[in-house]
Amino acid sequence: MLENSVRHKKVCSGVDMRGDRSPHLPDHEIGGTWLVNTYPGVACDVPAHIYTFPFEPNPDWSAFYAGGKEIHDYFMRAVKNHRLDRDVKTSHKVVHAQFDEHEGIWKLKIEYNSCVFDDGCNVLISVTGFLSHWKWPEIPGLHDFKDYSDKRIAMIGNGSSAIQIMPELAKDAKHVVNFIRNPTWITPGLGNSVINGKVNRAYSNDEKRAFRENPRKLNKHRKEIQHGSNKAFAMAAVQATSQMMLDRLGGDADLAARLTPDWEVGCRCATPGPGYLEAFTQPNVSLVTGHISHIDATGIVTKDGTHHAFDVIVCATGFDVSHRPPFPIVGLEGIDLAEYWREEPLAYLSLACPHMPNFFLFSGPNAPVGHGSLMAFVSPDPAVIEEFNTHGDEIMERLVWSGGYRSWYKNNRVDGRVTAIWQGSAMGFREIVEALRPEDFSIMYRSKNRFRWMGNGRTKIEGTPGADLALYLKK
Structure with a gap:
């Protein structure tokens, strides 16, 4: 029987999802980098009005650049308003993940209250980020x-x-x-041309009131900032x-x-x-x-x-930005992602990587800093990864990020590949990832016949008493 709606279990760290989901957070509450980073002066260097969810604009930002506590408070309000915490499991730390090729699922070990238990999922999404793991300087004493x-x-x-x-x-x-x-x-x-080139400035009560009362005015302000931000790809x-x-x-x-x-x-x-x-x-x-x-x-x-x-x-020596996961992630043929990425982290559009089926990344390598029922698993083709990174490196050679200077863009090296930054503009990245390119992925099926998903040719709804069998006729 053909299912009308197939729901796979997804496990992710640090984000909620619709469908059967199970987000695990290692921290005691939601907040990510804005929860764990509380140093004096902590703030975001992206203008506050574009550092927001598109579905949750905030007319009450206190300043052009907001502080860490204000940002954390904003995210907590968004979580409450959209009930994003209803399935989140806090203080649950994923300590090991291994893909079972026979069953086509990820098998997880999760630590909670000093105990480790087993879990599993069809799709594993890593949202661990890279601005939470402090990096101490290598200075004797x-x-x-x-x-x-x-x-x-x-x-x-x-x-x-x-x-x-x-x-x-x-x-x-x-x-x-x-x-x-x-x-x-x-x-x-x-986008600071919006504030006439000032380093930062506070929003007045009148401005915030106008933003609350006139959503179009707020949206216009946000678009002006975003426009200026995208123009910044051509650096000063x-x-x-x-x-x-x-x-x-x-x-x-x-x-x-x-x-x-x-x-x-x-x-x-x-x-x-x-x-x-x-x-x-x-x-x-x-x-x-x-x-x-x-x-x-x-x-x-x-x-x-x-x-x-x-x-x-x-x-104040930064974070571990190597992209290597903080826990073992073992994919096809026993390949450990941390080992695979020891020298160079390689990914497909910063979203997926070879040998890791049904595993996806948020803000993976080269991110723009900083988006089937019986199918056993899907993984980007290694040849596609190689071609993508080769072309990306050619673009990067013409950009300032590849200059001869030690930076976290190159994992704190002077020479080598730029792995932390997208090879182009944020608008270019958005346009590229909008459309799925299934030809870039290798798909493995549980059956030798890929059309087993058709079942007996009938839909599940046809066997449901009282179901609407003309649901496709629109009013």
């Missing part, structure tokens, strides 16, 4: 340091997190010293960005020379960084460039042998 408060503070790093933390530390610290190996670009924000010129950084440093040419890169804008993750450059104009903030030799019980020793005494060390 790091954990020998003694932590005290309200004294001299060392901040290691100048990535997105460090840029957000600095202004907050500078408010109350006796002195803050930022240790950086290389400078980074501080750029105009995405080096000269203009350098001048903007000099202006924000109060015209201090010496400081600007130490903080301004000599490589392309966008080669490394660029951020608007409200308050970061301005902090260096304060008397209690200074900069040290170069490499750190080691850390001892009282401070930091740089390569030139200088000892810098501190009471607090802040490691």
